[in-house]
Amino acid sequence: MISCKDLLTLNAFKYIKLVAGEGGIYKSVTWTYICETLDFSKWINGGELIFITGMGMDLGDNSLTDLIKDCANQNIAGLVILTNSEYINEIPKDCIDIANKVNLPLFNMSWDIKLIDVTKEISNYIIEKSFINNKEKELLKELLFNSSLSKERVYKLLKHCNFKFKELSLVAVFNISNVHIYNLDYVANYIKLKLSKTEASFILEIFENNVLCIVSIDQPNEQKIKEVLKSINKYLNENIFSILSIGRNYKDIFSLKKSYEEALNLISFYNYEDMKLKYIDYENMGFYKLLFDFNDIDKLSLYKEDILGKLIEYDERKNTSFMNTLKVYIFNNSNLLNTSKKLFIHRNTLIYRINKIKIILEKDIDDPIIKNELMNAIMINNYLNYLKS
Numbered sequence: 001m002i003s004c005k006d007l008l009t010l011n012a013f014k015y016i017k018l019v020a021g022e023g024g025i026y027k028s029v030t031w032t033y034i035c036e037t038l039d040f041s042k043w044i045n046g047g048e049l050i051f052i053t054g055m056g057m058d059l060g061d062n063s064l065t066d067l068i069k070d071c072a073n074q075n076i077a078g079l080v081i082l083t084n085s086e087y088i089n090e091i092p093k094d095c096i097d098i099a100n101k102v103n104l105p106l107f108n109m110s111w112d113i114k115l116i117d118v119t120k121e122i123s124n125y126i127i128e129k130s131f132i133n134n135k136e137k138e139l140l141k142e143l144l145f146n147s148s149l150s151k152e153r154v155y156k157l158l159k160h161c162n163f164k165f166k167e168l169s170l171v172a173v174f175n176i177s178n179v180h181i182y183n184l185d186y187v188a189n190y191i192k193l194k195l196s197k198t199e200a201s202f203i204l205e206i207f208e209n210n211v212l213c214i215v216s217i218d219q220p221n222e223q224k225i226k227e228v229l230k231s232i233n234k235y236l237n238e239n240i241f242s243i244l245s246i247g248r249n250y251k252d253i254f255s256l257k258k259s260y261e262e263a264l265n266l267i268s269f270y271n272y273e274d275m276k277l278k279y280i281d282y283e284n285m286g287f288y289k290l291l292f293d294f295n296d297i298d299k300l301s302l303y304k305e306d307i308l309g310k311l312i313e314y315d316e317r318k319n320t321s322f323m324n325t326l327k328v329y330i331f332n333n334s335n336l337l338n339t340s341k342k343l344f345i346h347r348n349t350l351i352y353r354i355n356k357i358k359i360i361l362e363k364d365i366d367d368p369i370i371k372n373e374l375m376n377a378i379m380i381n382n383y384l385n386y387l388k389s
Contacts, residue, residue: 001185003027019107026190032122034051072104082115084111169250169251173213173244173267266282301384307376
């Protein structure tokens with residue numbers, strides 16, 4: 001993924017000025033196209049950086065503004081207008097306003113700069129970066145998706161990548177909702193730029209509605225890179241809905257598939273629980289982390305039945321909701337006021353329910369040890385229901 005922002009680092013862009021559309025600067029660039037007609041749609045595929053000289057064009061009053069609108073509709077990455085006194089003297093203000101409105105990067109380039117040199121540098125850059133990106137994509141797929149991982153292939157791919165493994169490696173998943181497929185490239189390019197300013201080595205790839213990141217860091221930088229990832233996710237959530245899920249870090253690069261699966265499981269579990277969280281870190285999962293690692297489901301079921309079986313059976317038989325009452329009560333630290341507000345019931349109604357729960361369970365649910373048992377059992381019950389779903 002190569003963005004307009006990446007192109008700003010090229011020598012040619014020292015003399016090409018971004019005048020509008022900065023909001024679209026992370027759009028992906030696939031190739032360059034020198035536009036010789038205002039009706040260009042059948043000659044492009046989307047993602048091109050278009051250059052326009054004005055030569056041989058009938059540029060009426062609204063021609064340039066209409067061109068900018070067409071570029072936005074055709075998913076063009078950006079538009080470069082060459083200016084001189086003969087064809088296009090300057091970029092009109094209304095063009096700048098529209099480019100800002102539709103977030104189309106609009107550049108001003110002097111006629112004196114050799115266009116062939118500019119397009120050549122951009123094309124060479126795209127070819128070189130695309131080769132590396134493709135190798136890194138293969139590496140990511142080998143590490144995360146291949147059930148019969150080949151160490152030999154991994155080491156071979158690493159020779160062609162900018163990615164370097166450090167002391168610790170983890171997988172971060174940005175799960176994106178309500179965003180057009182083209183904008184996923186934009187999101188990935190933004191993440192790439194922010195991570196490139198850190199000391200981490202990383203690979204990005206779009207998979208379905210997720211942006212997958214393999215991130216490798218030295219141990220002292222672990223918390224720092226997580227804060228960067230959180231800040232990226234916070235920015236993304238200003239315009240779209242994004243859940244950031246981070247798997248455990250591993251010293252062995254060939255264990256990264258586990259980190260990926262942990263990150264995905266967290267997203268699935270928290271969506272099932274409807275917890276509305278935007279950031280989940282496997283390392284901070286507490287008791288749930290133990291459950292995800294525990295393979296003996298029968299023992300978990302027995303523990304749940306020992307602690308909560310009578311209450312679950314009572315709810316099923318009497319069509320009551322005492323389990324939910326207990327859950328909210330326990331997770332609100334047995335605070336009557338907060339619990340009644342969460343359940344939208346009167347305080348006296350809650351007191352009646354709590355006393356009834358104590359009778360059914362034959363336990364003092366306010367005893368610290370009992371409360372801890374109940375909390376663990378409730379979490380186990382949530383986890384088992386998730387597995388059944």
